[in-house]
Amino acid sequence: MxxxxxxxxxxxxxxxxxxxxxxxxxxxxxxxxxxxxxxxxxxWEWYEEIFQDTRLFIIVLNTVVIALLSALISTIIGVFGAIALRSLKQRQQQTLLALNNVLIVSPDVIIGASFLILFTFIGFQLGFYSVLLSHIAFSIPIVVLMVLPKLMEMSPSLVDAAKDLGANSWEVLTKVVLPYITPGIFAGFFMALTYSMDDFAVTFFVTGNGFTTLSVEIYSMARQGISLTINALSTILFLVTIVLVLIYYYLSQRSGVKGVNFRK
Incomplete structure (x- = not known):
């Protein structure tokens, strides 16, 4: 063999x-x-039971809203963070990138516990906003990691050529930089969306009474005993995650830059 x-x-x-x-x-x-x-x-009984459960529908809605908002906000912050990181000197760039990567590889339990201590210390009520802020925080490094390679790949001559053609800083950003790194932006968005929807450890620490997400709810249901409703709910969540990962994979494989036009 x-x-x-x-x-x-x-x-x-x-x-x-x-x-x-x-x-x-x-x-x-x-x-x-x-x-x-x-x-x-x-x-189909267990799936029908899920769709007939109003409380579960609210939890699904909570999960989707948190995932979409955290992914959107973290993508905006992460894109501008990656652009700022790209403009730094190599040593500063490597230092900040290392700090960014530490947040990605750090255990979720540590991140969740840290946020719980922080929110408790400042008297911030646990619930929707504590979960949202936590998800934004751990999603930003992911977006930076997705966007930065596209920025590194972009030739500085594109920016110089745009300025020579009379483009101001805003036009350079919106008509040169952002169109070039669009695949990275979408990949970062869907990756952040996937992480947010799947996250359990961080959410478990920062969620409050009266608010929960699918991952925490599945855990709570599993502790009460075996129910095939858990299987059905987990199956739906798994399939949604697969779809998001496939979209991310497709976007990460895209390449090429659209034409730039500075005519007003």
Missing amino acids: GKKSAANIFLIFMFFILYAPIFYLIFYSFNSGGTMSGFDGFT
Whole structure:
């Protein structure tokens, strides 16, 4: 057996270990028996139960609103942060980029606990806004990491040519820089959206009474015992995440710059 075949078998084995529990959960979300010990028949009952639950609909709405707002705000801040980072000297750039990357690799438990301590110390009420601010904070470094490579890739001669053609700073930003890094911006937005929708650890620390998101709700439901409603809800969340990741992958593969026009 060649090295390539052995590597392929190893990869298949690893993906099987990673995805088998997920597909097992999805499979039993259609079980009419109500347990995960034996498949009695196909049913949509557990999905119907989800869509008939008003409280669960509000939680889904909370999750979507938090994800969209945090992704939008963090994308705006992250884009301008990446542009500012690009303009710095190499040593300063590397230092700030290292600090940015530390936030990405830091355990979510530490970040969540830090925000909880901060909000408690300043007397900030836990709820919608504490979750939103936390999600914005951990999404900004992700956006910076998505946008910065496109900025590094852009030739400084594009900006110089635009200025020679009479473009002011605002026109350079809106007609040269932003169009060039648009794939990175969208990739950063969808990546932040995915992280926000999937986040549990940080949200668990900063959510308050009367407000929760899907990830925290699934955890709470799981603690009460086995229910195939959890399977159905997890399946929906998994499929939504897959769609967002596919969109991110598509946008990250895009390349090329649109034509620049400075005519008024």
